[in-house]
Amino acid sequence: MKPYIVAIFNQKGGISKTTTSTNLAVCLAAYGKSVVVMDLDSQGDSTKSLGVDPNVKRGIYDLFIGAAELEEVMLPTIFEGVSILPSTYSLAGIEIKLSELKDSQRTLTHIISHAALDCDYVIVDCPPALGILPINALASAHAVIIPVTATPYANDGLMRTLPSIKYVQEGLNKRLLLQGVLFTIHDRHKTARKISELIRARLGGTVYAAEIPRDTMVIEAASARLPVCVYAPRSPAAQAHLDFTGEFLDRHQKIAAKSGEVVSPPLKREEAVARLTVWQGEFATATDRPTGDRLRQKKNQLDRLLYGDRTKMERLHLGVIHFFIEHRMSLVVFLLMILAAVVTLVGVGVESVRMLAGSMGLS
Numbered sequence: 169m170k171p172y173i174v175a176i177f178n179q180k181g182g183i184s185k186t187t188t189s190t191n192l193a194v195c196l197a198a199y200g201k202s203v204v205v206m207d208l209d210s211q212g213d214s215t216k217s218l219g220v221d222p223n224v225k226r227g228i229y230d231l232f233i234g235a236a237e238l239e240e241v242m243l244p245t246i247f248e249g250v251s252i253l254p255s256t257y258s259l260a261g262i263e264i265k266l267s268e269l270k271d272s273q274r275t276l277t278h279i280i281s282h283a284a285l286d287c288d289y290v291i292v293d294c295p296p297a298l299g300i301l302p303i304n305a306l307a308s309a310h311a312v313i314i315p316v317t318a319t320p321y322a323n324d325g326l327m328r329t330l331p332s333i334k335y336v337q338e339g340l341n342k343r344l345l346l347q348g349v350l351f352t353i354h355d356r357h358k359t360a361r362k363i364s365e366l367i368r369a370r371l372g373g374t375v376y377a378a379e380i381p382r383d384t385m386v387i388e389a390a391s392a393r394l395p396v397c398v399y400a401p402r403s404p405a406a407q408a409h410l411d412f413t414g415e416f417l418d419r420h421q422k423i424a425a426k427s428g429e430v431v432s433p434p435l436k437r438e439e440a441v442a443r444l445t446v447w448q449g450e451f452a453t454a455t456d457r458p459t460g461d462r463l464r465q466k467k468n469q470l471d472r473l474l475y476g477d478r479t480k481m482e483r484l485h486l487g488v489i490h491f492f493i494e495h496r497m498s499l500v501v502f503l504l505m506i507l508a509a510v511v512t513l514v515g516v517g518v519e520s521v522r523m524l525a526g527s528m529g530l531s
């Protein structure tokens with residue numbers, strides 16, 4: 169069963185698929201395992217979060233179209249034990265390219281079966297929605313993990329995702345196992361608790377006991393382009409990710425035991441935390457945090473994107489909107505300022521006329 173391939177999948181967007189993938193990867197490495205992260209999202213978030221620039225020459229796209237071998241695409245990351253098959257921006261056009269190929273839903277399965285992937289785990293970060301890439305991921309994986317956020321729409325996301333998994337299990341990949349459902353960006357308020365209780369009651373033991381809490385450290389870590397488990401290993405979210413990784417490893421060990429496979433035991437939790445802390449010391453300060461210069465650079469890039477091929481009127485229009493955003497000013501405040509300026513000008517004008525009339529002896 170080596171490597172054990174796990175797809176992180178939910179058709180819903182923004183529910184922590186990438187955060188789960190990258191943190192699971194670094195935690196597994198911290199527990200002494202070797203991991204390859206496969207970034208199937210053209211946004212390249214997991215690529216960036218593991219310190220790799222998505223402007224690399226070759227990525228998953230080249231692998232899928234047969235323009236590069238897996239070994240040529242694979243890159244080491246700054247974290248020992250974690251490698252990445254990076255996403256490049258060209259991945260956005262893969263749907264059209266793959267639709268020209270025969271058996272396009274199994275492209276990844278063929279690639280993996282013909283390559284020597286020498287690692288313990290492959291974590292596949294899927295894009296939202298059920299396109300050709302997630303189908304490929306599910307078709308080639310041993311297991312799938314569904315991250316879920318307990319909001320009133322969580323159930324809809326699950327209800328759309330579970331049938332897609334069943335569809336793959338019935339046709340493309342009969343061995344695919346739903347390893348578990350993980351609560352992410354978890355709030356402690358009553359509604360979230362009610363929703364999570366409902367889902368737990370319905371799915372029973374499939375749901376992991378660990379819940380990843382909403383934690384601003386995750387967002388800080390993302391802007392430092394690091395997984396939170398490295399950025400702040402003792403934060404509540406990082407600790408929860410470690411708990412989840414422990415459960416994930418336990419479940420895998422049990423699954424492997426059923427098929428007579430022996431999986432070497434992971435390091436102890438304290439050792440994993442110690443390793444993450446070393447990485448924190450090495451990388452959390454050295455990372456390129458968004459300095460004033462970088463923010464300005466980003467703003468200029470955005471300006472070019474916004475204004476590049478616009479007409480004069482469109483530029484003017486966008487310029488006004490931009491002005492309001494940049495100065496964090498609302499239209500009401502702006503109009504009040506104009507009104508105050510007009511009143512002042514009129515006042516000054518009237519006063520001048522009165523003074524002029526006075527000096528001419530007209531009043």
Ligand SMILES: Nc1ncnc2c1ncn2[C@@H]1O[C@H](COP(=O)(O)OP(=O)(O)OP(=O)(O)O)[C@@H](O)[C@H]1O
Pocket residue numbers: 180181182183184185186187188209213294295296352353354380381382383384386387390405
């Ligand atoms: N535990 C958490 N606490 C607070 N914010 C979080 C947490 N987990 C993720 N986030 C934030 O939520 C946003 C979405 O997370 P992420 O990118 O991992 O989701 P995704 O499911 O991969 O999104 P997409 O569907 O666009 O690929 C990000 O800004 C991330 O930093």
Ligand SMILES: [Mg+2]
Pocket residue numbers: 185186187209213293294295
């Ligand atoms: Mg993502």
